[in-house]
Amino acid sequence: EKGGYEHFMFKEIMEQPKAFRDTISPRIQDGRVVLEGLNLTAEDLKALDKIYVIACGSSYHVGMAAKYTLERLLRKPVEVTLASEFRYCDPIVTPRTLALVISQSGETIDTLAAMREARRLGARLLSIVNVVGSTIARESDDVLYTWAGPEIAVATTKAYSTQLAVIYLIGLCFADLMGTITPEEYAAVVEELQNIPDKMEEILSHREDIQYFASIYFNHPSIFFIGRNIDYAVGLEGSLKLKEISYIHSEAYAAGELKHGTISLIEPGTLVVALASYGKLFEKLMSNVVEVKSRGADVLGVTTASLEEEMAKTVDHAIAVPDTHPMLLPSLDVVPLQLFAYYVALMRGCDIDKPRNLAKSVTVE
Ligand code: M6R
Numbered sequence: 001e002k003g004g005y006e007h008f009m010f011k012e013i014m015e016q017p018k019a020f021r022d023t024i025s026p027r028i029q030d031g032r033v034v035l036e037g038l039n040l041t042a043e044d045l046k047a048l049d050k051i052y053v054i055a056c057g058s059s060y061h062v063g064m065a066a067k068y069t070l071e072r073l074l075r076k077p078v079e080v081t082l083a084s085e086f087r088y089c090d091p092i093v094t095p096r097t098l099a100l101v102i103s104q105s106g107e108t109i110d111t112l113a114a115m116r117e118a119r120r121l122g123a124r125l126l127s128i129v130n131v132v133g134s135t136i137a138r139e140s141d142d143v144l145y146t147w148a149g150p151e152i153a154v155a156t157t158k159a160y161s162t163q164l165a166v167i168y169l170i171g172l173c174f175a176d177l178m179g180t181i182t183p184e185e186y187a188a189v190v191e192e193l194q195n196i197p198d199k200m201e202e203i204l205s206h207r208e209d210i211q212y213f214a215s216i217y218f219n220h221p222s223i224f225f226i227g228r229n230i231d232y233a234v235g236l237e238g239s240l241k242l243k244e245i246s247y248i249h250s251e252a253y254a255a256g257e258l259k260h261g262t263i264s265l266i267e268p269g270t271l272v273v274a275l276a277s278y279g280k281l282f283e284k285l286m287s288n289v290v291e292v293k294s295r296g297a298d299v300l301g302v303t304t305a306s307l308e309e310e311m312a313k314t315v316d317h318a319i320a321v322p323d324t325h326p327m328l329l330p331s332l333d334v335v336p337l338q339l340f341a342y343y344v345a346l347m348r349g350c351d352i353d354k355p356r357n358l359a360k361s362v363t364v365e
Contacts (some may be wrong), residue, residue: 007352009153009245013338014204017197019158020331022147023165024193031190033173038126038142040098042177045074047096052123053080054114055102056362058156058237062102062128062163065233065330069167072327073175084365086114093121100170101127104151104159105361106134113365115139128166130159144170153353154360155245157338160237161200164331168193171327192325196332199322203335210336213300213317214343218246220271224262225252225337226292227275228285234330235275238337245355246345255288268296273337276303276311277321277329289314302333 005011027034051070053063063080070078081089093099099118103111106129115125115136127140130148137143146162172189175181217223223242225235232254239252253262255274266272272292276285282303289299293314301315308320321332345352 007153007342009155009157009342009352012151012153012158013335013342015149016158016161016335017200017204019146019148019162020165020200021197022149023162024169026147027169028190028194031187033169033176033190035144035169035173037144038173040124040126040142040174040177044124045174045178048076048098049094049096050092051076051078051098051100052091052093052118053078053100053102054083054086054111054118055080056083056108056110058160058240059102059104059111059163061233061237061240062160062167063100064236065164065230066100066167068230068233069171069327070174073171074178074180081114083108083110083114087117091118091121093118093123095122095124097121097123099123099125101125101136101140102163103127103134103136104130104146104148104156104163106131106136107361107363108136109363109365112136112139128163130162152360154355154358155241155341155352160334161331165193165196168328189325189327192328196324196328199324199332200335202322203332204339207339210319210339211343213319214340214347216317217271217298217300218344218347220248220269222265223248223250223271223273224266225250225273225275226255226258226285226288227252228255228281229278230326230330231275231278231281231285231333234333234337235273237334238273238275238341241338241341242344244358245341245350245352246348247350247356248344248348255285258288258291263291263295266292266295266297270297272297272299273340274299274301274315275333276301276307277333278326279304279307280326282307282310286311286314302336304329
């Protein structure tokens, strides 16, 4: 049942190209995104005052990436909130608010409670769910399923990737309806979206490089992830993945925040994973890398193939993902981080599929 692999997590990492393809293919017809099960009209969308993303854990991290993507595409405010906070923050929700609920299991109690509150306040509920017929799916106005198949490992991988895929589809579909995307950009993103599975495959085929980096760093007591914009959103996920299964203390920071406190924690030998795939902010991020290097940090960089050579001048080791449309970078960047967490946990002898104190579906508040 583990497909010949030692762990479900590894099997699920390897399944990502297929899961991503299964999620997007039925929804792209003749170069157009077609979302069955979504009954929002152009008028509904134009009238929206805000999109409120509600989720927990990794699903919340998808929401963080979604904020950058959807705000750019739709020019509507997107607020991302942890479901466990939503109910207690007196949220500003109106009948013109769209609550975008993200959950693999569809049973997370915090998320469910928050969406019920959003409904009570008048929001329309659109959910992205993996488990068909789950409570969150049943209680939503509209549901878009991620076709990832059953996910067994506690640490989510293929559900995260397919949730991101659905975010891109939603972004394209809404932007098209609202007239906020040019036909050229629409066509370019739709085309590139279909290349993502092959590009994921390429990263997976070089997994031994990541295994090697894991063998160098698996004993580090503390690891920091830094990035800006979508690279920051992916850093949050890379950090959670690592701490969840390897029990290494880890934190993710928006790179520009380092100088406001965290940089005091950087000492000789601290590992910093620097995400610099977003070309527009590459130079800015590299200036943060120089800051941590000068304080003695070891830096493992993640960037795109076209920037790898430039990055390699400054970092200790560079990991390159294939170039893609900037909006889609999180889908590729996350893969080496999942592999890194997996190999580090493996080398530390951790119970990878069932990390201590954690459950796959969190049905208590
Ligand atoms: O099933 P959900 O997507 O609602 O679950 C949310 C979180 O509990 C989940 O993403 C958790 O953070 C994962 N174990 C992370 O790998």
